Amino acid sequence: MASYAETPAITQNEYGKGNAWYVGTRLDHAGLSHLFDQILEITHIESLANENNELxxxxxxxxxxxxxxxxxxxxxxxxxxxxxxxxxxxxxxxxxxxxxxxxxxxxxxxx
Structure with missing residues (x-):
C-alpha cells in the first residue's frame, strides 16, 4: 500500500476469514479517508453515510x-x-x- 524508507507504512494481511490492516504511520484526514475508502471497497462494506460530513x-x-x-x-x-x-x-x-x-x-x- 504505502511505504516509508523502503519499509511498509501500511500493510494488509489475510487472517482467518478476514483481513487485518496495520497502519504504522500518522495519516492526515485525506490519507485516512483514502485508506478507509480502499478498505470499504475491498471488504464490500457499505459506508454508513455517503456524504462528506466530518462526523x-x-x-x-x-x-x-x-x-x-x-x-x-x-x-x-x-x-x-x-x-x-x-x-x-x-x-x-x-x-x-x-x-x-x-x-x-x-x-x-x-x-
Missing part, C-alpha cells in the same frame, strides 16, 4: 435487532447531519434528529 458515525445492533447510530461532532464547528438520517429519532431527546449538530454534540438515532 463520527458508528452503528450498533442490539440483541433484538434494533439499529442504533451514534453520531458525534468532534469539532468546534457546526456540522450538517447526513440526509439519510433526517427522519430518524434522537433517543436522547425523543425528538426527530436535529439537522445540524452543534460543536461537540452527540445524537443517538434509530428509525
Amino acid at each position: 463520527e458515525i458508528t452503528k450498533r445492533i442490539t440483541e433484538d435487532g434494533k439499529e442504533l447510530y451514534f453520531i458525534l461532532n468532534m469539532s468546534n464547528d457546526k456540522r450538517k447531519l447526513p440526509d439519510k438520517f433526517s427522519a430518524y429519532q434522537d433517543l436522547l431527546t425523543g425528538k426527530i434528529a436535529s439537522q445540524t449538530l452543534k460543536a461537540w454534540d452527540v445524537e443517538i438515532l434509530n428509525k
Whole structure:
C-alpha cells in the first residue's frame, strides 16, 4: 500500500476469514479517508453515510435487532447531519434528529 524508507507504512494481511490492516504511520484526514475508502471497497462494506460530513458515525445492533447510530461532532464547528438520517429519532431527546449538530454534540438515532 504505502511505504516509508523502503519499509511498509501500511500493510494488509489475510487472517482467518478476514483481513487485518496495520497502519504504522500518522495519516492526515485525506490519507485516512483514502485508506478507509480502499478498505470499504475491498471488504464490500457499505459506508454508513455517503456524504462528506466530518462526523463520527458508528452503528450498533442490539440483541433484538434494533439499529442504533451514534453520531458525534468532534469539532468546534457546526456540522450538517447526513440526509439519510433526517427522519430518524434522537433517543436522547425523543425528538426527530436535529439537522445540524452543534460543536461537540452527540445524537443517538434509530428509525
